[in-house]
Amino acid sequence: MRRQSLVKVLFVLPCVFAFTMVILVPFFYGLFFSMTNWNGVSETTKFVGFLHFGKVFTQPAFIHAFLASAAYTAINVTLVNAAGFALALVVTGNLRFRNFYRAGFFAPYLIGGIVLGYIWQFLFNSAIPALGKALSIEALQVSFLSRADSVIWAMSFVNTWQYAGYIMLIFIAAIQAIPASLMEAAKVDGAGYFRRVFHILMPMMANAFTISLFLTLTTSFKQFDMNFTLTNGGPATRFLDQPVMASQLLAMDIFNTAKANRMAEAQAKAVVLFVALVAVSLAQVSINKKKEVEQ
Amino acid sequence: MTRVHRGARVLAELAVVALFALFMIPFAMVVLNSAKTAQGIIFDPLSWPTDWGRLPRNIGLIFSNSTVRYAGAFLDSALITFFSLVVIVLFSSMCAWALVRTRKAWATILFFVFVAAMVIPFQVLMFPLVRWMRILGDFLHVRLLQSIPGMVFAYLGFGCPLSIFIFHGFIKNIPYELEESATIDGCGQARTFFEIVFPLLQPIIITVLILNGIWIWNDYLLPLLMLGSSGAVQTIPIAVTAFAGAYLKQWDLILTSTLIAMLPVIVLYLFAQRYIIRGMIEGAIK
Numbered sequence: 053m054r055r056q057s058l059v060k061v062l063f064v065l066p067c068v069f070a071f072t073m074v075i076l077v078p079f080f081y082g083l084f085f086s087m088t089n090w091n092g093v094s095e096t097t098k099f100v101g102f103l104h105f106g107k108v109f110t111q112p113a114f115i116h117a118f119l120a121s122a123a124y125t126a127i128n129v130t131l132v133n134a135a136g137f138a139l140a141l142v143v144t145g146n147l148r149f150r151n152f153y154r155a156g157f158f159a160p161y162l163i164g165g166i167v168l169g170y171i172w173q174f175l176f177n178s179a180i181p182a183l184g185k186a187l188s189i190e191a192l193q194v195s196f197l198s199r200a201d202s203v204i205w206a207m208s209f210v211n212t213w214q215y216a217g218y219i220m221l222i223f224i225a226a227i228q229a230i231p232a233s234l235m236e237a238a239k240v241d242g243a244g245y246f247r248r249v250f251h252i253l254m255p256m257m258a259n260a261f262t263i264s265l266f267l268t269l270t271t272s273f274k275q276f277d278m279n280f281t282l283t284n285g286g287p288a289t290r291f292l293d294q295p296v297m298a299s300q301l302l303a304m305d306i307f308n309t310a311k312a313n314r315m316a317e318a319q320a321k322a323v324v325l326f327v328a329l330v331a332v333s334l335a336q337v338s339i340n341k342k343k344e345v346e347q
Numbered sequence: 348m349t350r351v352h353r354g355a356r357v358l359a360e361l362a363v364v365a366l367f368a369l370f371m372i373p374f375a376m377v378v379l380n381s382a383k384t385a386q387g388i389i390f391d392p393l394s395w396p397t398d399w400g401r402l403p404r405n406i407g408l409i410f411s412n413s414t415v416r417y418a419g420a421f422l423d424s425a426l427i428t429f430f431s432l433v434v435i436v437l438f439s440s441m442c443a444w445a446l447v448r449t450r451k452a453w454a455t456i457l458f459f460v461f462v463a464a465m466v467i468p469f470q471v472l473m474f475p476l477v478r479w480m481r482i483l484g485d486f487l488h489v490r491l492l493q494s495i496p497g498m499v500f501a502y503l504g505f506g507c508p509l510s511i512f513i514f515h516g517f518i519k520n521i522p523y524e525l526e527e528s529a530t531i532d533g534c535g536q537a538r539t540f541f542e543i544v545f546p547l548l549q550p551i552i553i554t555v556l557i558l559n560g561i562w563i564w565n566d567y568l569l570p571l572l573m574l575g576s577s578g579a580v581q582t583i584p585i586a587v588t589a590f591a592g593a594y595l596k597q598w599d600l601i602l603t604s605t606l607i608a609m610l611p612v613i614v615l616y617l618f619a620q621r622y623i624i625r626g627m628i629e630g631a632i633k
Contacts (some may be wrong), residue, residue: 056536062451063445064446066441066503067438067439067441067511068457070501071508073500074472074476074501074506075467078476079481082474085474085475147363154571157372158372160625161561162561162613163609166587167584170591170605171605172599174392178388178598179393182392186393195471196439217370221624221628221631224630226631242390253348258633270468276470277568280567303470318474322468324470325470330466333466
């Protein structure tokens with residue numbers, strides 16, 4: 053019996069060691085650093101308490117990045133889930149070549165944010181304006197990335213293109229788990245297609261919505277890669293009488309703060325991101341779970 | 348009635364084809380413009396290339412470039428992804444099995460810690476991680492920064508919580524009687540796992556491989572921070588950004604470099620599409 057538990061301890065050891073060194077220690081180390089004057093250059097650091105936390109909330113750049121992230125997340129969660137659900141309905145219907153379509157819709161997910169950021173930068177800055185010129189459509193001739201009022205929408209559009217296929221797969225799994233006889237029975241009773249979708253299908257897959265909303269919410273809020281290569285924060289705009297970057301989301305603001313050797317301040321911003329993320333995702337999951345029970 | 352029905356059906360099929368085209372256009376634009384010169388792209392990014400021979404020439408320019416070691420980055424990315432996947436699958440499945448089959452408080456707590464850690468965003472960890480890896484490396488006399496083993500170790504740490512969670516859910520549903528009879532036949536614990544349990548995990552291993560594989564191959568921030576943007580070890584996303592940074596707005600080179608970065612993934616997807624889709628759906632149900 054004792055030998056048995058020794059084997060079990062040995063089995064968990066590699067993961068526990070790597071996990072502790074890579075996640076646990078840096079996490080608490082980071083909480084500590086957010087309360088010091090760490091600048092990434094000098095070896096010694098001094099404890100300064102909550103100084104940075106008070107300071108970051110008076111910075112227009114940080115407040116703007118926070119609000120931009122919130123707006124981007126709200127738009128994204130709506131678009132990605134709506135698109136993913138529509139795609140799931142399409143490819144679970146009785147269309148020809150539906151597996152072919154399914155594979156195509158999922159393909160953008162395989163391409164990393166860095167690479168597709170450059171691809172869409174090209175599409176927005178060169179291809180779409182060229183199309184606008186060819187068709188003489190004025191609205192398309194100026195890049196959506198160069199306007200402060202459209203750049204967040206452009207990023208959400210790209211993210212929807214990337215993520216909808218992945219969310220689609222989650223919905224497909226849920227739809228396939230619902231007995232087909234249920235939809236058949238409703239059809240016989242005279243319920244139209246959209247009624248069946250809204251009143252039977254969607255309530256039956258409440259669990260899938262909990263997962264998909266959680267995934268889209270957290271990934272949008274942490275967005276960095278695509279933000280970096282698609283817009284790099286631009287264009288410049290004004291906020292609270294200060295020049296700020298229109299599409300600089302939270303993660304990028306944190307990264308740029310650290311690049312400017314304000315490491316402790318960047319770390320404090322990251323802790324704010326962490327707390328906001330936990331609060332919002334806990335609220336979302338508990339609301340969704342309550343809905344799941346009600347059904 | 349049937350006529351209306353058929354009309355609606357044709358309309359739906361057309362809508363899907365249009366939607367599908369919309370999803371594929373970005374890929375098509377990359378291929379088309381990778382076969383043009385920089386001037387050709389500025390002149391007309393929408394046209395069909397006049398000379399497809401430009402495509403292999405552009406690819407050649409990328410690989411023979413002296414500022415960015417593209418081929419080296421390719422190899423490093425492949426090695427990091429491969430070894431990370433091996434250790435993640437092996438150690439996460441071992442850990443998950445031990446946690447499922449141990450009915451003690453520590454196993455429950457440990458599992459809970461792994462799951463809870465999944466909400467920690469990378470941004471909170473990244474700067475202290477680099478500093479800590481330097482300290483730990485010095486202490487253990489191993490090179491953790493700017494090295495492939497260091498990357499593999501970090502990916503095990505970051506990848507294991509989700510992988511353990513997925514394996515845990517799967518192993519819970521494997522009947523214990525199977526292992527019990529093996530134990531009665533005198534099979535040791537470790538042998539029971541490797542000879543009885545591990546082979547049963549095959550479908551869920553595919554899910555774990557795909558989820559982690561896509562993430563590691565495309566990951567940018569972790570390699571950037573641990574390897575540096577111009578160190579001896581590079582990954583594909585770092586090489587692509589280095590390229591775009593060095594050849595600002597030279598879309599012929601940038602687009603060709605993204606094409607090469609995508610190609611292995613797309614080719615793998617074309618061949619293993621069924622497994623990848625099934626693995627992802629399997630992972631979605633959890």
